[in-house]
Amino acid sequence: MLNKIITRFRAGAVVLLLLCGFTVFAAKVDTVDTYSNSMQKHIKAVVITPQKYSRKIKYPVVYLLHGYSGNYGDWVKKVPAIKDYADRYNMIIVCADGNYNSWYIDSPLKQDSKYETYIASELVSSIDAKYSTIAKKEGRAITGLSMGGHGALYLALKHQDVYASVGSMSGGVDLKPFEKNWELKEYVGDEPSYITASSMYSVIDMVSLFNAGSPKIIFECGTDDFFYNANVQLHEKLAVSKVQHTFISSPGSHTWEFWANAIQYQLLFFNNQFQK
Numbered sequence: 001m002l003n004k005i006i007t008r009f010r011a012g013a014v015v016l017l018l019l020c021g022f023t024v025f026a027a028k029v030d031t032v033d034t035y036s037n038s039m040q041k042h043i044k045a046v047v048i049t050p051q052k053y054s055r056k057i058k059y060p061v062v063y064l065l066h067g068y069s070g071n072y073g074d075w076v077k078k079v080p081a082i083k084d085y086a087d088r089y090n091m092i093i094v095c096a097d098g099n100y101n102s103w104y105i106d107s108p109l110k111q112d113s114k115y116e117t118y119i120a121s122e123l124v125s126s127i128d129a130k131y132s133t134i135a136k137k138e139g140r141a142i143t144g145l146s147m148g149g150h151g152a153l154y155l156a157l158k159h160q161d162v163y164a165s166v167g168s169m170s171g172g173v174d175l176k177p178f179e180k181n182w183e184l185k186e187y188v189g190d191e192p193s194y195i196t197a198s199s200m201y202s203v204i205d206m207v208s209l210f211n212a213g214s215p216k217i218i219f220e221c222g223t224d225d226f227f228y229n230a231n232v233q234l235h236e237k238l239a240v241s242k243v244q245h246t247f248i249s250s251p252g253s254h255t256w257e258f259w260a261n262a263i264q265y266q267l268l269f270f271n272n273q274f275q276k
Contacts, residue, residue: 002266008201009140010242011064013031013093015159018118021048021166022098024112025098026088027048027049027050027083027084028048028049028050028051028053028084029047029048029076029083030046030047030048030049031044031045031047031048031064031072031073032044032045032046032047032130032161033044034122034123034127034128035122035126036108036114036117036118036122037119037122038117038122039111039112039114039116039118039260040112042049042171043072043097043118043123044097045072045095045096045097045123045127045263046072046073046075046076046094047093047095047097047127047130047131048076048082048083048086048092048093048094048222049086049088049092049093050086050087050090050092050130050230052090053092053132054086054132054186056130056132057090057132058132058133058135058139059090059091059131059132059133059134059139060091060092060093060133060134060139060140060141060270060271060274061091061093061094061127061131061133061134061139061140061141062091062093062097062140062141062142062143062267062270063091063092063094063096063119063140063141063142063143063146063152064082064093064142064143064144064204064263065096065104065119065125065142065143065144065145065147065148065149065151065152065165066093066095066096066097066098066147067144067145067146067147067148068100068101068146068147069100069101069148070147071097071100071146072095072096072097073095073254074095074096075095075201078256078259079084079256079259079260079261079263081264081271082261084156085263085264085267089267089268089270089271089274091270091271092127092133093129094123094127096119096123096235097116098115098119098147098151099113101147102115102149103115103150103151103154103172103175103208104116104119104147104150104151104152105145105151105154105201106269107187108208115151116154116155116158118222119142119151119155120155120158120259121159121162121164124140124162124244124255126174129145137163137164137214138161138164138274139166139274140163140165141163141164141165141215141270141273141274142155142163142165142166142167142233143166143167143168143169143218143263143266143270144167144169144170144171144198145170145171145259145262146170146172146227146254147169147172148170148171149167149170149171149172149173149211149219150168150171150172150173150175150203151171152166152167152168152171153166153168153171153203153217153219154163154201154203156214156215157203157206157209157210157214158209158256159217160209160211161212161266162215163215164215164216164273164274165215165216165217165218165241165269165272165273165274166215166216166217167217167218167219167220167266167268167270168219168220168231169220169221169223169253169258169259169262169263169266170220170221170222170225170227170231170262171203171217171219171231172227173202173203173211173219173227173230173231173235174203174205174230174231174234175201175203176202179229202231206236207234207237207241207243208241210238210241210243212274214243216244216269216273217238217244217245218242218245218248218266218269219231219234219235219245219246219247219248219264220247220249220250220262220265220266221246221248221249222250222251222252222253222254222255222258223249223250223251223252224251224252224253225252225253225254225258226250227254231247232245232247232249235247245270248250248262248265250262255274
């Protein structure tokens with residue numbers, strides 16, 4: 001199949017069945033200092049290494065992005081189970097910082113907001129230098145929630161030599177309808193240029209960049225989410241363009257409960273790609 005849409009019903013018994021196979025270890029959680037030359041500042045990140053981490057082994061890395069108003073500590077605080085997932089899949093998880101409202105772009109208006117360059121280049125280089133990673137595309141994946149879902153897809157499309165797989169949870173995949181929200185105009189421009197500028201950064205307008213060598217895609221959005229229609233439209237555009245992808249539609253809204261559930265399936269998807 002070129003693409004598939006999954007409708008998931010979250011029966012508690014089903015989730016319990018999926019979780020009961022976990023062996024809980026003691027993954028190590030570090031807060032590390034990284035440096036962005038493009039922004040001339042130090043930026044923190046959370047790095048989760050599996051319990052059996054060894055410099056003798058090369059590990060795949062999943063970069064995990066936070067949402068608007070969040071920071072690098074959100075994921076490990078709100079979803080502590082990601083430590084168990086790092087153990088289960090023997091992978092490194094990096095919770096990056098994208099400032100509270102950068103949208104993970106290199107802003108044409110703010111010289112101190114170059115988070116595309118930071119996440120896709122400077123952070124990756126820093127992690128590869130400090131940890132025993134598979135330091136090539138085949139060993140990297142990226143995903144995130146809301147603003148971070150947009151960021152993951154945007155960065156993976158713009159930097160197809162960096163990531164092999166990409167995901168999004170409740171992603172803001174179309175910025176055009178939200179010119180009055182989240183200080184977006186401060187980052188991409190004011191009227192009358194906003195629509196043109198936001199199209200340059202909206203994933204839904206970047207489908208033509210997908211090709212046979214593009215990262216493998218999984219994205220999910222809840223049916224009660226304000227981003228749901230845009231995610232459905234992205235799925236439909238990808239299908240028309242014959243871009244292979246997995247889109248999961250499930251009950252839920254823009255909440256940590258939804259993202260805590262969704263990350264399980266995203267990490268399983270990434271692990272399956274790494275195993276290939």
